[in-house]
Amino acid sequence: MSYPDVSILNDGSCELENGEEIKIYIEYKYLGVTFDRSGTNERELNSRIIQARKAIAFLNSVLWTEIWRLTERNRRKVNAIEMDSLRRSSRISRRERIYNEIIRQRIGIEGTITTEIERKQLTWYGHVFLWFKNYNLASLTFSSNKWVFLLRFGLILHFFLILLLYVHLWRLVFCVEFYPDSDCH
Numbered sequence: 001m002s003y004p005d006v007s008i009l010n011d012g013s014c015e016l017e018n019g020e021e022i023k024i025y026i027e028y029k030y031l032g033v034t035f036d037r038s039g040t041n042e043r044e045l046n047s048r049i050i051q052a053r054k055a056i057a058f059l060n061s062v063l064w065t066e067i068w069r070l071t072e073r074n075r076r077k078v079n080a081i082e083m084d085s086l087r088r089s090s091r092i093s094r095r096e097r098i099y100n101e102i103i104r105q106r107i108g109i110e111g112t113i114t115t116e117i118e119r120k121q122l123t124w125y126g127h128v129f130l131w132f133k134n135y136n137l138a139s140l141t142f143s144s145n146k147w148v149f150l151l152r153f154g155l156i157l158h159f160f161l162i163l164l165l166y167v168h169l170w171r172l173v174f175c176v177e178f179y180p181d182s183d184c185h
Contacts, residue, residue, distance in 0.1 A: 052089075068117060075114050082113045 013023045027036040027043070034044045070078075083100050090107060092098055104110070 068121075070114065070117060078114055078117070079112055 013021050015021050027034060029035075034047060036043055068074075083103070086100075086103055086107060086109070087094065090103060092103060
């Protein structure tokens with residue numbers, strides 16, 4: 001009879017009376033649960049805590065959300081995932097019919113993940129707006145020969161493309177606020 005080798009560390013082997021040899025492990029994993037020689041489940045508990053921290057850290061560090069296009073449908077999906085994770089972590093079933101606001105109060109969370117995303121979007125928009133406001137073409141000082149050279153090779157085109165990018169990004173960020181039901185192409 002062969003057993004899957006899911007050991008972490010081999011501690012030797014033991015021979016049975018019928019001649020069969022059994023490997024002895026200090027620690028092994030079976031059906032997702034880690035067993036060890038001590039008989040306690042401390043290592044298993046620690047590994048579960050680490051897994052939970054990684055999952056929560058992933059939820060907390062929502063990166064690059066300032067450029068997401070949040071339609072109403074996407075906003076509902078994100079809120080549903082957030083509430084599902086909050087309910088699971090506090091072991092409250094949907095069948096208990098407890099309001100989302102009450103769950104947030106029990107856990108001590110103010111606001112939703114979508115309000116945090118919107119806050120990041122507004123911060124990002126303010127940063128981009130100030131950058132374009134402070135980007136002054138007159139502050140670029142070149143000699144007349146260099147101006148002619150730069151204009152021939154697309155300086156105007158370059159600034160025009162930056163302006164188009166700015167308008168397009170502004171529309172992506174704030175399209176939901178002005179046209180919540182549209183696709184905002």
